[in-house]
Amino acid sequence: MIKGKNSFAIPLLIGFITLVGCSASDIENDQLVEIKETVQDPTITHDMLITVEERTDDGYKTVKVLENSFEMKKVEEVLENANWEENVFVSMATPPEYRFRITPSNYAVWVTPNGDRLEIVIEGEAKYIKLPEKVSETLFELITGHKLN
Numbered sequence: 001m002i003k004g005k006n007s008f009a010i011p012l013l014i015g016f017i018t019l020v021g022c023s024a025s026d027i028e029n030d031q032l033v034e035i036k037e038t039v040q041d042p043t044i045t046h047d048m049l050i051t052v053e054e055r056t057d058d059g060y061k062t063v064k065v066l067e068n069s070f071e072m073k074k075v076e077e078v079l080e081n082a083n084w085e086e087n088v089f090v091s092m093a094t095p096p097e098y099r100f101r102i103t104p105s106n107y108a109v110w111v112t113p114n115g116d117r118l119e120i121v122i123e124g125e126a127k128y129i130k131l132p133e134k135v136s137e138t139l140f141e142l143i144t145g146h147k148l149n
Helices: 002-039 069-081 133-144
Strands: 050-056 059-066 098-102 105-111 118-122 127-130
Touching: 050 133, 059 069, 059 133, 069 098, 069 133, 098 133, 118 133
Parallel strands: none
Antiparallel strands: 050 059, 050 098, 098 105, 105 118, 118 127
8 A cells, every 4th residue: 555655656746846847947048038138138239338548657547437328329429430541550659648448449549739639549450540629529528528628
């Protein structure tokens, strides 16, 4: 009689364990799908912040972190719409006054001696531009929070 009860209880126990295991697996898969959807959300255009550094006597220090998506997009638009000179190797007299990174490019920024325009080099890509005054003013204010001049 005891042998008969065990033969009924063991398959029931195995079935219960399988059912619980499958339910837990479904929960994990649902969470994984939710995480993937969040990461791949097309409304999110920036996965990083833009950290702007200024040259000081002691090296570079962070002066502004752009975390506002509007500001980041505006900076990207200015740089994408710029008329870059390509295959240009620029040698400046001083290290850049400012620098920042927008994946995958590193930007080095100098203020012209007159203080009215920005010169930018995309490091490692042999690209250079001297921005027009109005565009320089806009970009400088976006990356530093200050007015140019």
